[in-house]
Amino acid sequence: MTLVPLPRLMVEPLVRNALLEDLGLAGDITSAAVIPEDHRSTVVMAARQPGVIAGLDAAELAFQLVDPAIVLTRHLNDGAAAKPGEVIATIEGSSRGILTGERTALNFLGHLSGIATVTAGIVAAIAGTKASVACTRKTTPGLRILEKYAVRAGGGVNHRFALSDAVLIKDNHVAIAGGVAEAIRRAKAGAGHMVKIEVEVDTLKQLREVMEVGVDAVLLDNMTPDELREAVGLVAGRAITEASGRVTPQTAGAIAASGVDLISVGWLTHSAPTLDIGLDWKSNHGD
Template identity: 65%
Template sequence: MIPPLNPLLVRRAVEEALLEDLGRAGDVTTSATIPGDARATAVMAARGPGVIAGVDLAVAAFRALDPELSVTVHLNDGAAITRGDHVLTVAGNARAILTAERVALNFTGRLCGIASLTALYAAKVVGTQAHICCTRKTTPGLRVFEKYAVRCGGGMNHRFGLDDAVLIKDNHIAVAGGVAAALRGAKASVGHLVKIEIEVDTLDQLDQVLQEGADAVLLDNMTPDVLAEAVRRIDGRMVAEASGGVNLDTVAAIAGSGVDMISVGALTHSAPCLDLGLDIAIGK
């Protein structure tokens, strides 16, 4: 069960997107060509296969312009879709539907694309203990939604921001004066509920982490053979996460090394939008 999106966040994002689109003068095209009392029924449909995500944002976009619109959702987030499948049907004031169309499609197409790409990665690691997770390489302002889409596609979330977990990267280690110094500083500074993860590039660095202790270790840009040795040394004492050089051709071998998590920045920074269309028929 995928926890639903926070409706307050949905409403705020949709309002900001509509304000961006409407500008100062509003939808001059629709106002000039469509009578105010015109009615319409429109169907949002998939033009290719994928996984649904972001339906709540589409519904909110339509209803933000007319709360009286009738919206019927045919497929919920997380559902697999094929070409021609109907996602939702919206009926009511034609002006409201036409004006909200692009915002609804932009949100849903973007999130469906992320969910669909995540599902491809998740399918590659079936039969291993590895889970696919996202990163902070997200679109500014859309992180909560893009990370939600990752969950819809069968992935897991890494930290949401700089404030919810410690992730000591190579530059932190360099400035802090080494692995041990960075870990000791983190442990002395954060509360007992804050997880600490540290990135390592070599097995020698990993040995230092194992000596100092951490909740998780990020094994960066290691080959499957080196990852397997790292997993052997970790021996279940902390979460083993692989990162770097991950794509659909390499992810299965990486998962086969025995790591617990595989973080993939491409899920959010490189996922193509799923092609969705809104087919509309206007009538009194």
């Protein structure tokens, strides 16, 4: 799948807000006091550990919004694997501007690369199966578009971006509606013809009830690989099958081998460790 960059219009407000948060009410008082205004430098962003890169557009914007004259040259692109010590990008320009944008740029790049890296690990664990790895809505408030982009950079796919994307009937919906069949009936009556309907089930008994009514997808929650295999047989291609719960790099292979179409993993976005990326000085230009 081709990784399509996010439009600048979507990314810039997020980066701008992050910079404003960091600048506070007086700006970068340290750089302004210590670094001459006309001083220029060349620095590199380099990986401290192996991982998959994501977030270079956000990192570049962090520097350019501080000073449009700063130039970032990429040596790797989003979706590429980086080795420890490998240079990801070179940045040239105002020393003050580089120092002011440094932390915001590294925050975005490290966080998003961490998500891409753990996603790539699950993708590798299920290689050779038909299953895809999907993220969820368990994202950092305000950063969903970037975090879901990072999942794609790691080789995964995206689940819903928002509540309005599709109908997903979960246990509380069923309880309030008075039963799964009634919940599905109401969803079909209320949703437009372009809206897909998915239902979460915890047992094979629930799955049979759902399939009698018919839906577009079923979320098979916290089932064992044997239960998932039986569930796939019960569905028999009549709906998309999605497994969720207790997914790790160690369990993903057996889950995928059951024949499910998707494996959704919430911790890809809410608990991925940051990839360690540093900014290293290479040379100064000016006094």
